[in-house]
Amino acid sequence: MNAIFFWIIFIAFAFTGWQQIGWVPASPEDVAPMQALTANMMDSAKAAVTLALGLVGVMAFFLGLMKVAEAGGLLTIIAKLVRPVMVKLFPDVPPEHPAMGAMIMNMSANALGLGNAATPFGIRAMQELDKLNPHKGTASNAMVLFLAINTSSVTLLPTGIIALRASAGSADPAGILPTTLFATIVSTTAAILAAKLYQRFSPLPHGPADAAGQMQEDETQTLPAEASAAYPTWVSLLSLGAVLAFVPLAVIYGQSIGPWIVPGLAIALLGFGKLRKVPVYEVFVEGAKDGFQVAIKIIPYLVAILVAVGMFRQSGAMDVIVGAIGHFTAHIGLPPEALPMALLRPLSGSGAYGLVAATINDPAIGPDSYVGYLVSTLQGSTETTFYVMAVYFGAVQIKRMRHALAAGLSADLAGILAAVAACWYLYGNL
Numbered sequence: 001m002n003a004i005f006f007w008i009i010f011i012a013f014a015f016t017g018w019q020q021i022g023w024v025p026a027s028p029e030d031v032a033p034m035q036a037l038t039a040n041m042m043d044s045a046k047a048a049v050t051l052a053l054g055l056v057g058v059m060a061f062f063l064g065l066m067k068v069a070e071a072g073g074l075l076t077i078i079a080k081l082v083r084p085v086m087v088k089l090f091p092d093v094p095p096e097h098p099a100m101g102a103m104i105m106n107m108s109a110n111a112l113g114l115g116n117a118a119t120p121f122g123i124r125a126m127q128e129l130d131k132l133n134p135h136k137g138t139a140s141n142a143m144v145l146f147l148a149i150n151t152s153s154v155t156l157l158p159t160g161i162i163a164l165r166a167s168a169g170s171a172d173p174a175g176i177l178p179t180t181l182f183a184t185i186v187s188t189t190a191a192i193l194a195a196k197l198y199q200r201f202s203p204l205p206h207g208p209a210d211a212a213g214q215m216q217e218d219e220t221q222t223l224p225a226e227a228s229a230a231y232p233t234w235v236s237l238l239s240l241g242a243v244l245a246f247v248p249l250a251v252i253y254g255q256s257i258g259p260w261i262v263p264g265l266a267i268a269l270l271g272f273g274k275l276r277k278v279p280v281y282e283v284f285v286e287g288a289k290d291g292f293q294v295a296i297k298i299i300p301y302l303v304a305i306l307v308a309v310g311m312f313r314q315s316g317a318m319d320v321i322v323g324a325i326g327h328f329t330a331h332i333g334l335p336p337e338a339l340p341m342a343l344l345r346p347l348s349g350s351g352a353y354g355l356v357a358a359t360i361n362d363p364a365i366g367p368d369s370y371v372g373y374l375v376s377t378l379q380g381s382t383e384t385t386f387y388v389m390a391v392y393f394g395a396v397q398i399k400r401m402r403h404a405l406a407a408g409l410s411a412d413l414a415g416i417l418a419a420v421a422a423c424w425y426l427y428g429n430l
Helices: 002-021 031-071 074-089 098-110 115-131 141-150 159-167 173-201 232-253 256-273 281-295 299-315 317-332 339-344 347-359 370-381 384-395 404-427
Strands: none
Touching: 002 031, 002 074, 002 317, 031 159, 031 256, 031 281, 031 299, 031 347, 074 098, 074 232, 098 173, 098 339, 115 370, 115 384, 115 404, 159 347, 159 370, 173 256, 173 370, 173 404, 256 281, 299 317, 299 347, 317 339, 339 347, 339 370, 339 384, 347 370, 347 404, 370 404
């Protein structure tokens, strides 16, 4: 993100500087290009803080609900449901190895939109997978597959982007639920197929394995209790079938059920917590405190990206670049206004978050337009591939990624195309 941030501002400055050199005012009221750029920078910085403050209440509400669900054991239930599928996907990982439990908990947290909880589980999973890795420094097949799934994992509740849409004044903030679910299922399927296919063209080293890397299990490690058990296989398959069956129903009737989703989600999660004997009020308040902290912490990121994007647009550089390729992507349902989001999402999570915030808060676009739904779906259904690779592989000193990047980007592309298809079907007439 360092390079992206610098070059966006540098290009904007260069474009504006070139215009300033040849600028001749037609009237006394005309504003010099560099002066307009300066004013845009200040306005964008103020808008970022205003946006973050408006997000505090909504973010606190949703994280409060998710805290109740987490305290009630919803993560545990999901972990038990997906365990039989995970054993099939990762035949190289012993079913009772700690890596299996950490991977399950990571994916369960991602499914519920709990990114902060998912990252520690993901790092732990990589560390445990590295104990099974006979070639230290080289990503194993299991590592690559886990990372590919992690960057595209099915998102059942994209709470963060729903909160952002609500703060932007959307009349249907949860309208992205069916489109996000469809896009993440497609991208996850693509991630699994790509990782399995590409590993044939990226073989492991033929040399002797590292002695420290022979398959072994640390006797001091135990499988997390939450994921050590599993429901019968038929229960897992039935649950998976129900999720898959919900996709076409959500896409077809998405506009009808959209207004019910947020109130229904609130009563469902609070009711779940009540049934599990969770002190829902106290736990909700604790989660809301986390939401307040999260909203405050993102202010610097929003300021950075909104100022950079504002400068890029004001200078005219974005019009030149997007105009060059936007004409072609518009024919497949990806208009120029949404193209920067599709390009930035795999590179920077904070950058993409700021960009989608800027897009849906643009009065000319808004959260409930086709572009607004599309950029929201892209944010909720894809992950920052380069960031995840850097964090997870860096945690275990992986230098040779093999086919991990190709699998992750393949999943990103599949997710973008699926998001375009779903949004066009539901909201293409907006």
